[in-house]
Amino acid sequence: MTADDSFGRPDDDDYPAYAMGRAAEMLGTTQGFLRAIGEARLITPLRSAGGHRRYSRYRLRIAARARELVDQGAPIEAACRIIILEDQLEEARSINAEHRHTAESATPTAAA
Template identity: 85%
Template structure:
């Protein structure tokens, strides 16, 4: 692999670049917290060839959101469910907006 190819991974939000220890450190939390959000199926870290968990920046953002909710007193299982529902709502709103745009373009009068 070229050096350029490995650097491009650093820009990839989904590239599992962070070990569990580093991820916990970056979030200011424990490895147990990361295991708990994994058990709640909020995030599923990739596994290295040696079986170690690896996290992406995208996963760390989700875990940080869970930590915010837990720090506010929300039980971890509920925090994970809230985030999953927020994500589903956002996706449904995005799809709805696409349908609206498509319907508007079909129903708009032709320009003369």
């Protein structure tokens, strides 16, 4: 099974639709930048049957955020760490909101 076979349609956010050259072009960056954020483990591109890196729209959004931080002066490693922490914070907020909702649903209301 190739990377392309493991996902749904090309309009799927996780579909590995873009080769490295096209992805770099879309982001206005270099292939070296994409390799660097891959080495920093921010994103892991899928591989085609021929071993070429392939990027989904989801991964490109993450790469675009990294480029934004690097353009603002952050080293690549710091930009990657910031994005990972932002993602963890968002996940924690989501979990907290879910727990609040569950707690509010479980609290009996007083009869008037």
